[in-house]
Amino acid sequence: MGIPGRYVKEEELKRMAGVIEYKPTAKYAYSAGQALSVFLKGLREGKIVGRTCNSCRRIMVPPREFCEYCHSPAGEWVELPGTGRVETASVSYISARRAKLREPEVVAIIRLDAPGYRGDEPDFPGIFHRLCGVTEEEVKGGKVFGARVRPRWRPEGERRGSITDIECFERW
Amino acid sequence: MNKRGSHGEVAHVEGEMEVEKYVYPPGTLGERVAEALLEGKLLGIKCGNDLLVPARPYCPDYGRGELVEVQGPWTVESYTIIYKDMRGERLKEPQVIALLKPEGAQGGLIHYLKAEKVFVGLKARPVFKPREERRGVLSDILYFIPVE
Known part of the structure; x- marks a missing residue:
C-alpha cells in the first residue's frame, strides 16, 4: 500500500487541469488601539509620549493601556x-x-532619557530607529554604542502621525 | 475612518503585505473533478445513500465513497445581490450570487445566477464556457440559468 498521490513536474503543472494560480492582495488597515494612537498623535506634534505603570512605576514607550x-x-x-x-x-x-540598498543603513535601539531612570536598567523606555551621520565602521567597531542622540524630526507639515515623522536619530 | 477612543481619536495604519503568487495543484481527487469539469460535468461523492457536493476525498464516516456525476436540476437555496467585486470596485451591473443545491444532495455550490426573476426554490442548471476555454476549475461554469 502506497501513500496516495504522485510526484508532479513543474512542466506538467502547466498542462494539468484544475491548477489554480493566484497572487493574493493582502491589504490591511491596522487599528493602532487606544494608547498607541496617543503616541502617534504625539509624533505628529513632535513629541515622544510614554506612560507610567501605576504599580511598578516603569515608563512604557510606546505607551500601552x-x-x-x-x-x-x-x-x-x-x-x-x-x-x-x-x-x-x-x-x-x-x-x-x-x-539591496545603495547606501547601507544603520539601525539602533535608543535608550530614551526618562525621569526616574539612571540609564543602566535592563528594562527601559526605548525606540528602534535609524541613525544618521554614523558610518558602517563606527558601528562595526562598536564606537557608536553609548553615543548621545536626539531625534531629527521631519518638518511639521510633513508629519503624518507615524514613526517615520522622526527621520532618524542623530548625535549631538 | 477614525473613531473616538478613551484618549481621543483612534488611529489606524494602512498597508499591504507582500504575498507571493502560488500554484495550487488540485490533488488526486481534485484532478478527477477537474477533468470532469473539462467535460462539462460536475462531480459529487456518493456515501451510502447520500450525495455530497462538491466532491471530497472521504465520506464523513471515513469511507471511500464513489465519485458520481451530479445530474441536477439545481435548486436556489439562498441568494444575494452584489454591487462590488472582491477588491471593492463597483461592478458594471449588479450580480446575483446563489447557493445552489442539486436534487437529493447535501451541500451545494455558490455561483453566479442569471435569471429574470430570482427566488428561493428556482430550478437552475450550469452554463459552461466553450470546451477550449475550460481549465478544470469552477469558473469553467459561467453562471447558472433557470431550467426551462
Missing part, C-alpha cells in the same frame, strides 16, 4: 525629551523588502 508585567492599568502620560543613548546598533544592507 496596561503594564504587561504587573497586569495593572497604566497611569499618567509622560512626555519624554526624546534624547537618549545608543543601546545597540546594526548595519543593514537590504531594505525591508530585501532589495
Whole structure:
C-alpha cells in the first residue's frame, strides 16, 4: 500500500487541469488601539509620549493601556525629551523588502532619557530607529554604542502621525 | 475612518503585505473533478445513500465513497445581490450570487445566477464556457440559468 498521490513536474503543472494560480492582495488597515494612537498623535506634534505603570512605576514607550508585567492599568502620560543613548546598533544592507540598498543603513535601539531612570536598567523606555551621520565602521567597531542622540524630526507639515515623522536619530 | 477612543481619536495604519503568487495543484481527487469539469460535468461523492457536493476525498464516516456525476436540476437555496467585486470596485451591473443545491444532495455550490426573476426554490442548471476555454476549475461554469 502506497501513500496516495504522485510526484508532479513543474512542466506538467502547466498542462494539468484544475491548477489554480493566484497572487493574493493582502491589504490591511491596522487599528493602532487606544494608547498607541496617543503616541502617534504625539509624533505628529513632535513629541515622544510614554506612560507610567501605576504599580511598578516603569515608563512604557510606546505607551500601552496596561503594564504587561504587573497586569495593572497604566497611569499618567509622560512626555519624554526624546534624547537618549545608543543601546545597540546594526548595519543593514537590504531594505525591508530585501532589495539591496545603495547606501547601507544603520539601525539602533535608543535608550530614551526618562525621569526616574539612571540609564543602566535592563528594562527601559526605548525606540528602534535609524541613525544618521554614523558610518558602517563606527558601528562595526562598536564606537557608536553609548553615543548621545536626539531625534531629527521631519518638518511639521510633513508629519503624518507615524514613526517615520522622526527621520532618524542623530548625535549631538 | 477614525473613531473616538478613551484618549481621543483612534488611529489606524494602512498597508499591504507582500504575498507571493502560488500554484495550487488540485490533488488526486481534485484532478478527477477537474477533468470532469473539462467535460462539462460536475462531480459529487456518493456515501451510502447520500450525495455530497462538491466532491471530497472521504465520506464523513471515513469511507471511500464513489465519485458520481451530479445530474441536477439545481435548486436556489439562498441568494444575494452584489454591487462590488472582491477588491471593492463597483461592478458594471449588479450580480446575483446563489447557493445552489442539486436534487437529493447535501451541500451545494455558490455561483453566479442569471435569471429574470430570482427566488428561493428556482430550478437552475450550469452554463459552461466553450470546451477550449475550460481549465478544470469552477469558473469553467459561467453562471447558472433557470431550467426551462
